[in-house]
Amino acid sequence: MPEETPVSTPSAPATRPLPVTFRPTRTRAVLLTAAVTIFLVVSAMALLLDRLSTAERISFVFTALMLSCVVLVLARPKVVADDTGVTVVNFASSRRLAWAEIVGVNLRVGDPWVFLDLSDGTSLAVIGIQPGIAKEQAIADARTLRALVEDRSGHPAGAAHD
CATH class of the missing domain: 1.20.5 (Single alpha-helices involved in coiled-coils or other helix-helix interfaces)
Known part of the structure; x- marks a missing residue:
């Protein structure tokens, strides 16, 4: 019996054309x-x-x-990924990150939104990707962002979990 081909591979989302914007659209x-x-x-x-x-x-x-x-x-939060890095827009702040600054993309069970682990040892909340009323979309967005980070920064970006 032939093996099934997965619907998406970890590297497939990275081929998405940039820039790409992630928002909690339903919220x-x-x-x-x-x-x-x-x-x-x-x-x-x-x-x-x-x-x-x-x-x-x-x-x-x-x-x-x-x-x-x-x-x-x-309603302001979003994440914009382009060729040079990621812009994280939260409620009252905005931060621009180069791809190399991001070492991990995490969405653990129970997390209110994605967290980025940064090269300086800190963590940054990414409120633009939140599983509130669109859990599957948030998981897909977190996986896409993780694949983009791995592709652009040259190092593994941690795991995006359900």
């Missing part, structure tokens, strides 16, 4: 929808309530805008 869609909904509902309330003064209406709309901005910050 992002929920957050973007929530931001728009919050702004529209609170602003509509401000316009429809007859007892409010103009200043109070403006404060309602301003509050709706601030709440929506907070939700949009939660």
Whole structure:
């Protein structure tokens, strides 16, 4: 009986054209929808309530805008891999890494997102790849990033686990 060919090999994802962007797309869609909904509902309330003064209406709309901005910050995380390295964008920070700086890509059972082990001995959270509501996509993205790191840096990148 002939052996089955695996659907994907560890080196297959590295042939993906660069740049490639990883995002928690389902989570992002929920957050973007929530931001728009919050702004529209609170602003509509401000316009429809007859007892409010103009200043109070403006404060309602301003509050709706601030709440929506907070939700949009939660939708910000992503990872962009290009020919020269990886850019990790988290909630309030962004960090550019050369391929050689990344020595491990880890997504262990129970982890809220991927972690990169760096050559300086530290670890960096990669919130742009999170298994929350799209576990299979996060695992596939972690494996792809791991293969890209192995291909570009010349050293094994650790294991991306389920």
